[in-house]
Amino acid sequence: MNNDEYDIETLAVRAGTVRSQFNEHSEAIFLTSSFMFGSAAEAAARFKGEQPGPIYARFANPTVNMMEARLAALEGAERCVAFSSGMASILATVMGLMKAGEHVVASRSIFGSTVQLFSNILGRFGVETTYVSPTDPAEWRAAVKPNTKLFFVESPSNPLTEVSDIRALADIAHEVGAWLAVDNCFCSPALQKPLELGADIVIHSATKYLDGQGRVLGGAVLGSKELMEGVFTFLRTAGPTLSAFNAWVILKGMETLSLRMEAHSRNALALAQWLEAQPQVARVWYPGLPSHPQHELAMRQQKTGGGIVSFELKGGKDAAWTLIDATKLLSITANLGDTKSTITHPASTTHSRMTAEQRAAAGISDGLVRIAAGLESVADIQADLARGLA
Numbered sequence: 001m002n003n004d005e006y007d008i009e010t011l012a013v014r015a016g017t018v019r020s021q022f023n024e025h026s027e028a029i030f031l032t033s034s035f036m037f038g039s040a041a042e043a044a045a046r047f048k049g050e051q052p053g054p055i056y057a058r059f060a061n062p063t064v065n066m067m068e069a070r071l072a073a074l075e076g077a078e079r080c081v082a083f084s085s086g087m088a089s090i091l092a093t094v095m096g097l098m099k100a101g102e103h104v105v106a107s108r109s110i111f112g113s114t115v116q117l118f119s120n121i122l123g124r125f126g127v128e129t130t131y132v133s134p135t136d137p138a139e140w141r142a143a144v145k146p147n148t149k150l151f152f153v154e155s156p157s158n159p160l161t162e163v164s165d166i167r168a169l170a171d172i173a174h175e176v177g178a179w180l181a182v183d184n185c186f187c188s189p190a191l192q193k194p195l196e197l198g199a200d201i202v203i204h205s206a207t208k209y210l211d212g213q214g215r216v217l218g219g220a221v222l223g224s225k226e227l228m229e230g231v232f233t234f235l236r237t238a239g240p241t242l243s244a245f246n247a248w249v250i251l252k253g254m255e256t257l258s259l260r261m262e263a264h265s266r267n268a269l270a271l272a273q274w275l276e277a278q279p280q281v282a283r284v285w286y287p288g289l290p291s292h293p294q295h296e297l298a299m300r301q302q303k304t305g306g307g308i309v310s311f312e313l314k315g316g317k318d319a320a321w322t323l324i325d326a327t328k329l330l331s332i333t334a335n336l337g338d339t340k341s342t343i344t345h346p347a348s349t350t351h352s353r354m355t356a357e358q359r360a361a362a363g364i365s366d367g368l369v370r371i372a373a374g375l376e377s378v379a380d381i382q383a384d385l386a387r388g389l390a
Contacts, residue, residue, distance in 0.1 A: 009258045016069030029248045030062045059236040067247040074189040077222035086205025088240035089219035096234035100126030103148040107134035109157035112351035137168040154183040159310045159346045159370040163294035170198030190261040191303040208337030211253040216246040264307030268373035272309045285310040310370045317366035326388030336372035
């Protein structure tokens with residue numbers, strides 16, 4: 001099943017399903033570490049790649065393969081390789097496609113752990129990273145070096161929902177012989193398809209909207225068969241493997257992805273409009289608001305504004321913590337993409353391992369609060385926030 005034949009809502013329910021001899025209707029969970037062969041010759045043929053079929057669950061499992069096929073159909077990718085988490089997916093992208101002495105140009109407005117991965121871990125192994133504005137393509141062009149191999153961006157970004165011009169960045173990357181990787185976690189393929197905009201690689205933390213209920217960890221990297229072969233080789237050898245159970249949960253989550261993203265976006269827009277009217281709020285960041293700096297671009301690239309709203313309180317950190325502590329309904333947790341609304345203080349949690357200078361450059365102030373709008377009544381969410389704002 002593919003995008004040429006079916007709509008995304010149908011693909012999210014049906015794509016990738018492979019039934020066993022029992023012809024089960026729901027996808028089966030294959031909880032096994034290894035797979036048997038009919039003969040020594042068959043085993044040898046499997047290991048050489050001369051015969052299709054699973055070998056060992058570190059890199060091949062029918063349930064995981066179904067999840068990969070479904071997500072590939074949703075993103076319009078030739079191949080998907082699944083991983084144990086979103087961070088493992090980013091690591092695998094670099095380790096599978098790059099080598100020591102090569103260079104990454106990355107948005108400075110990316111998840112704090114991603115900054116740590118590029119700067120503190122991959123940097124020790126000879127992969128250099130330069131950070132630039134997510135919204136100024138000229139900075140990306142200026143940062144290019146002869147050894148630049150990868151552009152990496154989140155769009156919308158975490159936590160300020162800055163929107164990058166994916167087509168423009170793809171054009172620059174391709175001019176200099178680099179790949180563009182887009183972390184599509186905030187939108188999911190229900191709202192945005194980076195490959196159609198020129199990106200070479202799409203990365204997901206399946207922990208977020210793809211699961212959608214905060215149950216399991218997972219990740220994925222998608223792109224052409226040729227590019228993904230390097231990523232898969234890293235998985236096969238290093239083993240940051242997605243479990244069959246987690247893959248099954250994510251498969252079930254994707255069935256309702258389009259419905260949930262529409263509802264998340266609807267609640268987030270209503271919440272953002274309400275927050276803009278609150279006197280205690282200095283500024284609201286939400287791509288669906290006309291006041292957002294990249295609103296027009298977001299509406300061209302995305303189906304809706306998404307489910308993430310960030311806002312800055314006039315009272316700084318004290319006001320932010322007071323607001324968070326006063327909530328009774330919202331969950332104080334760093335996760336997002338859940339049916340339950342979550343609230344967090346990025347400067348002291350998700351981005352706390354960044355230096356103060358890095359946070360300032362990324363626009364993450366001490367008064368910033370991020371909300372992932374869930375599926376509760378938006379009136380109840382607003383009432384919960386009003387208590388702390390007061």
